[in-house]
Amino acid sequence: MVWIPQIADLADRLGAADLAAALRDPEALHHATAAPVPVALDDPEAGRISGAGVLAAWLAEQEKWRARHEVDIEPVATTVTEKRAVGEWVVHLRGPDGARIGLPVAVAVEPAAALPVRIYHSRWPLLGHHVVRSPVLPYDPDAHASDVVGAYKAALGAGDAAAVVATFAADGYFREPSGDAYRYAGTEVLSGFYKGFFSAGGGIPLKLCTVTEDGTRSAFEYICDRWGDADLPPQAGLAVYTRGGDGLITAAHVYDDVAGPVE
Known part of the structure; x- marks a missing residue:
């Protein structure tokens, strides 16, 4: 609350x-x-x-x-x-x-x-466990993230760790929903992190509900109902991606409580 x-x-x-x-x-x-x-x-x-x-x-x-x-x-x-x-x-x-x-x-x-x-x-920091949250909004098949963020989403869905990491700046980072204790920065660290993410048989295809973009940041609300080989109860989330001067992602912030097959 x-x-x-x-x-x-x-x-x-x-x-x-x-x-x-x-x-x-x-x-x-x-x-x-x-x-x-x-x-x-x-x-x-x-x-x-x-x-x-x-x-x-x-x-x-x-x-x-x-x-x-x-x-x-x-x-x-x-x-x-x-x-x-x-x-x-x-x-x-x-x-x-x-x-x-x-x-x-x-x-x-x-x-x-x-x-x-x-x-x-996430409710993990407050409770010590995930709480599955049903979708807040319906899936919108016409919602699309642009440029590098769209490329990131496609690579995430395909389970392609190298392609995901290629969308980040050299000093870019990914922060999990539980906060800065779960922050992964730099090409080598991100590569290992995403390979672990994709170890459950493939990628994480997200169904977009809204996309909010201002030229620097792209935020999208989504539904996650699959992770690798596992079907999940449909769950709500939001993510925000910040671009640097070279157009690559400098920060990825995720806000969800998705209980997937890989932590």
Whole structure:
């Protein structure tokens, strides 16, 4: 249960002032005399939350949770287009054993969508195990990532470690959903990492739901239902890829809780 108060700022950046106000104070919206703004979000733990009253109660619990876990929120990056914004943060908090942990969180905000706020993060750092999360959005066969990110996705689906690594800059890195303790940088390290990923009989074909690109970063929401030879329960995720000056990937951040045959 991780709410980022700055999510409302993403709605503001998209010109969705009513949605931003509803996210900041849904209770005020609940008592407004004018027609209320439809508000709905999907969270990895709580699932679908809709309606001003339910959202207000959930946000109140979130505020208590942040205080109890001594939460600090570190901004990472924002990818913005005309209709959608994807924000990335690291939530620093006191974990189950009392030690400080950094939990990567990404949020897609799309004011015109039926589900305008979609939160993504792994629950491994919080619980010590994966929790399978059903798809948040439907697969869109017309969604395609461009240039080097499209090449990365194709190589990932094909299980071609060399082709995957070729899309990264020499100092590029991949960060797993559990945070910087699971970060792999440099050509040799990435090569070994992806060979391990593909040791379950092949690649990881992702079904894209949305693509958000601003020229520097490409973010896509996806469904993962196969890993190598294994069929998986369809699971939701989001990934963000940053390009460097040479057009190659300098950073790959994944936000999911996919329970696959290879860890």
